Amino acid sequence: MVATLPADTVVELSLGSIAVDGLDWYAVVYHGDLGGYVAAGADGNRYLELAPPRCEEGDPDLQALVRLTAWERLACFGNRSLTVTGTFGCPVCGIAYPRGGYEPHWLASPDNLNYLGTGRVCDLCPAELILHFSPEAGLDRPPNASILRVTGHFNDPASSTCVIRPTMDDVEIGAEVDPVIAELYCREQFVVDAYEIIGSDPDFTYPTSS
Secondary structure (H helix, E strand, O other), X not given: OOOOOXXXXXXXXXXXXXXXXXXXXXXXXXXXXXXXXXXXXEOOEEOOOOOOOOOOOOOOOHHXXXXXXXXXXXXXXXXXXXXXXXXXXXXXXXXXXXXOOEEOHHHHOOOOOOEEEOOOHHHOHHHOEEEEOOHHHOOOXXXXXXXXXXXXXXXXXXXXXXXXXXXXXXXXXXXXXXXXXXXXXXXXXXXXXXXXXXXXOOOOOOOOOO
């Protein structure tokens, strides 16, 4: 499917670009779940530019964070420790990613179902914050439906070592992502420093299949 996005449409760059017919096409995510490729420009015309971050004053809650793009969260809060509250868990969201080729795996791998959100997890997966647990922190994964008060940060130091190389069954299926893009992707991830279970969400629901 080929389409034209209106001017001023906000998209999030994904992991890298490809060159086709002399154009650089960037993988993007639109509205949190629709994916595709967008040309960066042609004949001296730029189609993409970096949007200024919509930073808010004060300490953000979970809803404020998920309203922002991953880049905005890093730009606005990359040097701060944040505490947010939400319902933990995502039983199965129907997303499968190639395994392997992500270093460090706990930070770089997109195969991560540690969602913090509203409790109605798989109806609103794109509008939730994904948590990353560093092995050095020694934190166990909390039970699904736990209401958590989580303290964590973006811009983790381990981001400087991130490598993303799509593989499946130890067979490489794509080129290694540009190290600069891999590092930026990892810097955008929210890493947990500590959490407290303050309750259980009775509205947390598991997905069903027919």
